Amino acid sequence: xxxxxxxxxxxxxxxxxxxxxxxxxxxxxxxxxxxxxxxxxxxxxxxxxxxxxxxxxxxxxxxxxxxxxxxxxxxxxxxxxxxxxxxxxxxxxxxxxxxxxxxxxxxxxxxxxxxxxxxxxxxxxxxxxxxxxxxxxxxxxxxxxxxxxxxxxxxxxxxxxxxxxxxxxxxxxxxxxxxxxxxxxxxxxxxxxxxxxxxxxxxxxxxxxxxxxxxxxxxxxxxxxxxxxxxxxxxxxxxxx
Amino acid sequence: xxxxxxxxxxxxxxxxxxxxxxxxxxxxxxxxxxxxxxxxxxxxxxxxxxxxxxxxxxxxxxxxxxxxxxxxxxxxxxxxxxxxxxxxxxxxxxxxxxxxxxxxxxxxxxxxxxxxxxxxxxxxxxxxxxxxxxxxxxxxxxxxxxxxxxxxxxxxxxxxxxxxxxxxxxxxxxxxxxxxxxxxxxxxxxxxx
Numbered sequence: 001x002x003x004x005x006x007x008x009x010x011x012x013x014x015x016x017x018x019x020x021x022x023x024x025x026x027x028x029x030x031x032x033x034x035x036x037x038x039x040x041x042x043x044x045x046x047x048x049x050x051x052x053x054x055x056x057x058x059x060x061x062x063x064x065x066x067x068x069x070x071x072x073x074x075x076x077x078x079x080x081x082x083x084x085x086x087x088x089x090x091x092x093x094x095x096x097x098x099x100x101x102x103x104x105x106x107x108x109x110x111x112x113x114x115x116x117x118x119x120x121x122x123x124x125x126x127x128x129x130x131x132x133x134x135x136x137x138x139x140x141x142x143x144x145x146x147x148x149x150x151x152x153x154x155x156x157x158x159x160x161x162x163x164x165x166x167x168x169x170x171x172x173x174x175x176x177x178x179x180x181x182x183x184x185x186x187x188x189x190x191x192x193x194x195x196x197x198x199x200x201x202x203x204x205x206x207x208x209x210x211x212x213x214x215x216x217x218x219x220x221x222x223x224x225x226x227x228x229x230x231x232x233x234x235x236x237x238x239x240x241x
Numbered sequence: 242x243x244x245x246x247x248x249x250x251x252x253x254x255x256x257x258x259x260x261x262x263x264x265x266x267x268x269x270x271x272x273x274x275x276x277x278x279x280x281x282x283x284x285x286x287x288x289x290x291x292x293x294x295x296x297x298x299x300x301x302x303x304x305x306x307x308x309x310x311x312x313x314x315x316x317x318x319x320x321x322x323x324x325x326x327x328x329x330x331x332x333x334x335x336x337x338x339x340x341x342x343x344x345x346x347x348x349x350x351x352x353x354x355x356x357x358x359x360x361x362x363x364x365x366x367x368x369x370x371x372x373x374x375x376x377x378x379x380x381x382x383x384x385x386x387x388x389x390x391x392x393x394x395x396x397x398x399x400x401x402x403x404x405x406x407x408x409x410x411x412x413x414x415x416x417x418x419x420x421x422x423x424x425x426x427x428x429x430x431x432x433x434x
Contacts, residue, residue, distance in 0.1 A: 011431060012424065012427060012428070012431075015427040015430070015431060016423070016427065019395065019398050019399055019423075019427070020334070020338050020398055020399065020402050021398050021403075021404060021405055021423060023342055023404050024342070027342075045322065045323060048323075048327060048331045049323045049324070049327045050380070050434045051399060052323075052324070052326065052327040052330050052331065053376045053377055053380045054380065054396075054399050054400070055285065055286075055289050055326075055330040055334065056285065056326065056330075056377075057377065058285055058288040058289050058292065058400070059288060060284035060285055060288060061284055061287050061288040061291060062283075062284050062287070063283050063284070063287040063300075063301060063304055064301060066301070067283070067287075067301050067304055067305050068276070068279060068283075070305050071279070071305055071308050071309060071312075072272070072276075074305075074309055075272060075275070075309075075312060195321050
């Protein structure tokens with residue numbers, strides 16, 4: 001297990017980041033980790049929200065009118081640029097005789113070849129994952145939908161789950177390759193809907209996963225796989241074709 | 242490995258709903274909504290930036306940058322990410338901290354002095370938001386559970402953007418001591434908040 005997956009470490013760093021005492025390279029490194037490990041971002045968001053109560057307590061000081069005027073002017077300028085693009089007759093010869101555009105054209109072509117040659121963007125790549133998680137007696141208990149268009153996943157529990165004291169409701173992603181470790185995707189609330197944000201890495205991880213599991217895990221444990229399965233569900237991938 | 246952000250979809254309070262709605266409208270380029278949001282939030286955000294940055298001109302510059310970022314990235318906001326104020330305050334405070342860290346030395350202190358939580362006057366207490374009052378009471382209760390020096394360091398760091406090193410100098414204590422105070426204070430807060 002990566003050291004940053006240990007809650008006691010990443011939660012402490014997340015608090016220091018939210019407080020603002022992480023600085024320099026440590027701060028930059030932590031920001032990179034937030035992009036790689038979404039659970040670290042979650043921890044930071046939660047501490048940001050908790051500390052924001054402090055920000056709400058400062059006495060109000062009205063900023064000068066000039067600040068809003070500058071903001072307004074800036075927005076207005078952007079909107080003008082967006083709404084009235086300059087129209088010029090297009091000349092292929094002129095386009096390719098200008099070095100910068102020629103180079104840009106080549107770069108676009110290379111990028112297009114790279115993107116459309118990438119299996120992730122092929123027409124048969126999944127655009128949505130769904131799963132119905134069932135209990136041990138095959139009762140449907142939770143619905144999971146992950147949308148590529150929104151890069152979000154929603155888990156809807158059919159009914160409230162009584163979580164034993166000292167345990168947490170943990171959500172897992174089980175890879176197709178049984179030799180690979182299970183993926184602990186975080187803790188669920190015991191009722192209603194949970195929403196997750198997906199990154200590209202996570203989406204690629206879902207492509208290689210076979211089922212979701214919801215389990216009870218000891219609150220302070222760092223288990224590498226589910227120990228007390230509650231619900232399981234096969235992952236169904238939907239493609240455009 | 243595949244890790245996913247998990248967040249409860251919260252029930253929002255009426256006032257928060259209003260601000261969340263304004264922020265959502267900003268995503269569709271609604272300048273009137275943005276103006277209302279700015280009018281509602283900027284006095285507290287500016288006040289916070291003044292504390293961190295110490296100079297009005299720099300605080301104004303960062304306030305402007307922060308709200309332009311809010312406008313540009315409003316589409317990425319969702320009420321499930323938390324309250325609109327939290328989102329805006331976090332963007333603004335992070336911009337202020339980045340600006341502060343870009344200076345070779347901290348701007349000269351102004352008249353603004355450290356006030357602890359005493360500046361939470363009756364006027365600042367929300368009249369109609371019981372949940373917000375509870376949030377404040379919970380945080381105050383947690384802060385009261387800290388040792389004085391831990392609380393002092395944490396509040397100074399939050400409101401004034403002090404680093405460990407700066408706190409060490411300001412409080413005339415060894416760097417290791419200040420780091421330990423903050424670490425233990427945060428551990429206590431984490432278990433309490």
